[in-house]
Amino acid sequence: MVRVWQIELPPELGGLVYLETLDIENCVLKKSIPSDILVHLPRLSCLVLPNWAELPEGIDNMKSLRTLQVFGLQKNSLECILDLGELTNLRELSLEGSSDLGTTKVDALACSIGKLRNLKCLCFSGKNYEFGNNQPMASLSNPFQHMERLCLQDWRFCRVPNWIAGFHCLRFLELSVEEMSTGVVLLLLGALPSLVHLRFDVIRIPDERATLGVGLFPVLEFFGVSSLENIAAYLGFEAGAMPNLQTLRLRVYNWHGTVLVGMEHLLYLQEIRLDGASDDVVSAFQEPLLGNRLVTTDELSAVQCKRV
Template sequence: MMLKIWGLRLLETLDLSGISKCSISLEIVDAPRLSHLVMPMSTRLPDWVGKVKSLRTLRGFILPMDSLEGIIGLGELTALSDLKFYFPNRCTGLSKAAWMTALSTSLDKLGNLKQLRVDSFEHVALQADALSSLSPPFRNLELLDLQYGCTFSRVPRWMGHLHNLRELFIGVKQVLQEDVAFIGTWMPSLILSLRIPGVLTERIVIGGSTGFPVLRWFLFDCDGVSFLTFEAGAMPALRELELALDADQWDKAAPAGLQHLPSLETITTWRECYTSKQKAAGSALIMSVFQEAADTLPTRPKFNLCTKVRRRPTEED
């Protein structure tokens, strides 16, 4: 469907996110006050997007796989404060290096961002180490969600400049103790979600010296749950601990040191599953392990087993 917006000089918001299963080609001409543009997730980012310099919100577009013009145009939208886009599952007709370089260059110019979300179009997380070299100017960023759109080999060091960050969602292949200390010391987030694909090679120890003094919600998405250890003084404000796991790959244990979380009110376990049969398998053991752990804690947190379908992204080849 071709949608043309002509001469609506007073138009400020265009939200078509409720449209589903419909391919839209959008053309906007002469809408100088357009500030908020939200589209269905299947909509291709148009080449002309850089001309709509009044935009402060841009959500829903999938980055093109065969062109750099729209991606380069993102860098012209310096008024943006809220950006959400989708990665394709592969590049077509372009080298991934050129594609990522163009994206990095554009993101480097968006100094007013407060919210940045990156998701995947077909549940495929792109290897995003090319973005680790960013020197982002968005020092006022409050929300950064990269968890299901891409995966880093290590925690990018530029994140240490995001001192106003309140919510962080990230996928990282390898987390070392120095990364834990780095996140906890430099990013005083109230919400942290950490996805670790693959097998952990060393313990993740969170202690009083690590930081996280104001963290209230923590999601740990990893099957090696027993590798997560809390020491005295860890996460003193944490109220909600969520653990996402695959029952077939889970190491059949709860995190160590839960008794050191003095404000813990709720423990929730999410099953990574796709069918009702998978939901049923292993639920009794999960209930047993985590309910027993919750019952022994001084704060007596409530335990929830969530059986809603939750899918991890497939890692890019």
């Protein structure tokens, strides 16, 4: 692990044939990485790069790589993005990009990502938006069957991709969509059997209320949702809903005096976080808990309603 400011990778590094981890995240590279270094490290399994690092051609030869962080989509060439698809041993991939990537690179990325069947963790930072007929990531065919952690909050989909329904191992999900249907929340996301953490951003919500009942989100512990619309009037809970939920986080942009219906059914809730909420919003969310005779005073003292 290297922790210095500016470095130039020496050619001799390519001779370290037993090297397994190269971490230069907190460095600034004076020059681009020479091709005769990385592609000739037969045991390299973990590569952690600084932002904007430019990889050389031939990364498709790095067959032993299991972790790659951070791959810059803007800085690296189209050929490098296509070569990602040959790294079929990858388990963890972190990407960085922006909204001006261009259709060619986005299509190439989707093509490569679809080949990485063994991925367990995929994260994207930056901003990118899928819209209209250009939805290459949403159109993937049954990818990532072993996925455990998916952080795509900065990659906005038009709708929740259907392929998420097959993620039986998924534990951590952060997702952003333009719009959603109530059926997606109830039948697709709520049916994920291993999901523990869900952070969900949606621009437009439907008029039909989503009432979460028994059997949905069976092991979820953290539930965060934000919207430009009144999310408090959209979500509701029935008895037995989210039986393991401990933290509820809401970003209330347009609050119209309503609270989530059925919050008293969240028996293991320990904390409510309200981003950008005023004091009256905080008080309104506390009232259903105070009025619930199933929760004693001592138990209620552990339920914190915070303004964030």
